Amino acid sequence: MTDPSGMSAATPAADAVADPSAPPVAVDAAGYRALAAAFVATRGSANTRAAYGRDLTLLGEALGVGPSDAEPPPFGVESDPAARRAAEQMSGIPSGWWQDWRDRLGGRPSSRARRVAAVRAFCRWWSRALDLPNPVEDLRPPAMASRSQDRLSREVAALSPSQMRRMCDAAAAMPGPEGLRASALIEVLYGCGLRATEAAGLDVSALHLDDPDDPYVIVLGKGGKHRAVAVPQVAHDALRRYLATGRPELRARDVKPRPDQQRHRDADAVFLGNRGRRVGRSDVWREVNRVADVAGLVSEGVRVFPHALRHSCGTHLVQAGVDIRYVQAHLGHASPVTTEVYTHITASHLKDDFDRAHPRARRQDPVSGT
Numbered sequence: 189m190t191d192p193s194g195m196s197a198a199t200p201a202a203d204a205v206a207d208p209s210a211p212p213v214a215v216d217a218a219g220y221r222a223l224a225a226a227f228v229a230t231r232g233s234a235n236t237r238a239a240y241g242r243d244l245t246l247l248g249e250a251l252g253v254g255p256s257d258a259e260p261p262p263f264g265v266e267s268d269p270a271a272r273r274a275a276e277q278m279s280g281i282p283s284g285w286w287q288d289w290r291d292r293l294g295g296r297p298s299s300r301a302r303r304v305a306a307v308r309a310f311c312r313w314w315s316r317a318l319d320l321p322n323p324v325e326d327l328r329p330p331a332m333a334s335r336s337q338d339r340l341s342r343e344v345a346a347l348s349p350s351q352m353r354r355m356c357d358a359a360a361a362m363p364g365p366e367g368l369r370a371s372a373l374i375e376v377l378y379g380c381g382l383r384a385t386e387a388a389g390l391d392v393s394a395l396h397l398d399d400p401d402d403p404y405v406i407v408l409g410k411g412g413k414h415r416a417v418a419v420p421q422v423a424h425d426a427l428r429r430y431l432a433t434g435r436p437e438l439r440a441r442d443v444k445p446r447p448d449q450q451r452h453r454d455a456d457a458v459f460l461g462n463r464g465r466r467v468g469r470s471d472v473w474r475e476v477n478r479v480a481d482v483a484g485l486v487s488e489g490v491r492v493f494p495h496a497l498r499h500s501c502g503t504h505l506v507q508a509g510v511d512i513r514y515v516q517a518h519l520g521h522a523s524p525v526t527t528e529v530y531t532h533i534t535a536s537h538l539k540d541d542f543d544r545a546h547p548r549a550r551r552q553d554p555v556s557g558t
Contacts, residue, residue: 212281215251219274220340224248226265227310231414235385243306250289251278263315272318278311279320286324294331301329345496346503351485355492358483360426366462368434370479373459373472377494378422380517381501382407384472384494390458392431394476396422409520417518431458439464502527 224244231237245255265271293300308324315322347355356378359371377387386407394406403419419427435458440466442454457466467475472494480492498519505515516527 212285213277215253215277216270216274217248217253217256219268219270219272220248220251220253220278221256222268222271223264223274224310224316225259226271227313230313233410237300240306240310243303244310244397247289247307247310261417265314271314274449275314275318275320279315281323283323283326286327290327290330297330304329345491345493346499347485347490347492347496349504351490352497352504354483354485355479355497356422357481362479365430365437367436368426368430369438369459370475372423372430372434373475374479374497375423375426375496376405376419377472377476378501379420380405380407380417381498382417383409383498384469386520387459387494388469388472391453391456392458393456395431395458396408397427399422403558407520413520415517415520417520427458435460440461441545513518 201530222243228241228244231240248254288299290304293303295303304327308327311322311324314320352535355374356371359367359374361367362370373387376382376390377384382390389407389408394408396405397403397419403424404416405419407417409415427469438460439455441462444461445511454460454465459467459472461467461471476494476497477486480486480490485492502515502519505518506512512527519527521527
């Protein structure tokens with residue numbers, strides 16, 4: 189079509205600017221959800237399944253796959269034509285789109301790298317299962333050079349020793365079996381440096397408290413790895429009191445058996461909720477927040493959560509001069525680089541003390557010279 193001057197008239201479609209973030213092909217929504225559900229089901233850890241599920245939901249949004257209330261069965265994708273169609277469509281997306289998707293990711297470098305790793309594992313899984321080309325085989329994590337710097341520069345929300353004492357004293361003053369549970373939980377999170385999931389999953393059969401000179405617990409940590417963690421004396425005493433009096437009272441409240449009782453292993457759980465059943469990760473968060481509120485830290489604007497108690501354990505051990513290798517083993521860090529963040533916090537702490545104490549470090553007043 190031409191105008192009177194002989195020039196071609198541009199159509200609206202020609203004027204439209206293509207969205208660079210849109211995939212070059214439409215991906216079958218039902219097939220993608222089926223693939224994602226089947227892949228997530230192959231992960232062993234509940235936390236890993238939840239994290240990968242979130243990462244693949246974000247990828248689905250980038251591919252134009254919206255949320256759905258229907259839950260696809262996590263099996264049988266090899267014979268599912270919709271799943272194969274979605275895989276073939278993703279397999280045909282050029283590498284340039286995947287690189288642009290990676291570069292648009294938000295968050296810290298470590299978070300972006302985890303999302304890319306999840307997508308790489310997802311695509312590698314379905315490409316092998318369905319014998320299709322892997323479109324992200326050459327996709328690399330973003331900002332690889334800054335990952336160690338990101339780990340060392342991230343904020344470590346550690347409480348001061350006085351704040352931790354207030355937390356422990358507030359929990360110890362709480363009445364009843366709930367108070368004994370709160371005291372034992374706070375002391376174990378701080379003294380043993382456990383993650384919230386590790387504390388929730390702690391079993392009575394994993395406690396070795398009979399030897400007063402060497403009490404320890406066996407903790408199931410990240411990646412399904414077990415480690416022995418020494419129990420400090422105060423945490424040992426708090427656990428003993430809770431196991432002797434508080435836990436039996438809480439356990440007696442579980443009067444309604446469940447068909448999935450064996451899966452929850454309530455009878456072997458150390459920390460029980462008010463209904464006598466094993467606590468979950470969210471219950472640990474609520475308990476820590478409750479104690480922090482009673483201790484007056486919440487009203488002061490202090491950020492308190494279970495991992496802050498773990499950070500406090502690592503920070504205070506390093507500040508006390510404990511060998512970094514022991515701290516690494518105590519906290520269950522796979523790499524010493526992860527533990528080194530506490531040495532940087534300690535170095536900053538010592539520098540502040542030096543600046544306050546050393547005569548040559550204090551700034552002189554330009555007028556008085558003092």
